[in-house]
Amino acid sequence: xxxxxxxxxxxxxxxxxxxxxxxxxxxxxxxxxxxxxxxxxxxxxxxxxxxxxxxxxxxxxxxxxxxxxxxxxxxxxxxxxxxxxxxxxxxxxxxxxxxxxxxxxxxxxxxxxxx
Amino acid sequence: xxxxxxxxxxxxxxxxxxxxxxxxxxxxxxxxxxxxxxxxxxxxxxxxxxxxxxxxxxxxxxxxxxxxxxxxxxxxxxxxxxxxxxxxxxxxxxxxxxxxxxxxxxxxxxxx
Numbered sequence: 748x749x750x751x752x753x754x755x756x757x758x759x760x761x762x763x764x765x766x767x768x769x770x771x772x773x774x775x776x777x778x779x780x781x782x783x784x785x786x787x788x789x790x791x792x793x794x795x796x797x798x799x800x801x802x803x804x805x806x807x808x809x810x811x812x813x814x815x816x817x818x819x820x821x822x823x824x825x826x827x828x829x830x831x832x833x834x835x836x837x838x839x840x841x842x843x844x845x846x847x848x849x850x851x852x853x854x855x856x857x858x859x860x861x862x
Numbered sequence: 863x864x865x866x867x868x869x870x871x872x873x874x875x876x877x878x879x880x881x882x883x884x885x886x887x888x889x890x891x892x893x894x895x896x897x898x899x900x901x902x903x904x905x906x907x908x909x910x911x912x913x914x915x916x917x918x919x920x921x922x923x924x925x926x927x928x929x930x931x932x933x934x935x936x937x938x939x940x941x942x943x944x945x946x947x948x949x950x951x952x953x954x955x956x957x958x959x960x961x962x963x964x965x966x967x968x969x970x971x972x973x974x
Contacts, residue, residue, distance in 0.1 A: 751904075789866075789952070789965045791965075792964065835905070850895075850897075850954075850963065852904030853904050854904050
């Protein structure tokens with residue numbers, strides 16, 4: 748059975764700090780790893796990673812995947828109070844679109860950024 | 863373009879009742895998936911539909927059912943509601959490649 752483990756489960760930092768969120772996984776026929784930010788309801792897409800060692804960046808956020816060690820990290824630099832949210836990591840299998848494969852999510856990391 | 867839309871946004875039901883939740887995918891997306899998110903946990907997969915056929919089912923009891931219509935919208939039905947069914951129900955749609963996986967805002971179901 749597919750498994751995704753995120754750590755830490757919660758994190759409290761001050762504005763301006765840099766944080767690293769971790770995601771390890773076990774999945775059959777790995778296709779992609781996705782990061783989402785969830786503030787109230789809908790998880791909003793941050794990154795999709797399919798290849799090892801290639802960093803993806805979007806502003807102060809960046810993420811990288813290690814397919815050999817089966818983990819990914821999400822970095823947030825110069826944190827702001829608006830970064831406070833639950834960050835979800837999910838993995839998808841090959842053949843997602845038709846074979847009935849699905850995203851398997853971790854529990855999420857609750858990040859709180861204090862002013 | 864409209865994103866994934868779900869209705870209703872909130873719902874309160876009594877134990878034993880039935881509920882129907884609705885989802886309209888992004889235009890052009892033919893795959894719809896349903897997830898249940900209990901407070902404090904990550905979303906759990908319930909169903910995936912592609913081209914109106916069930917393509918995957920998670921570990922949920924038969925009280926949960928779904929269908930997809932010719933316009934690719936979808937309904938999730940839950941019978942004989944239990945208190946433990948209280949959760950945020952999320953719908954996601956994707957294109958034929960499986961990429962562009964986008965979530966709706968969800969339906970918050972409370973069973974009392």
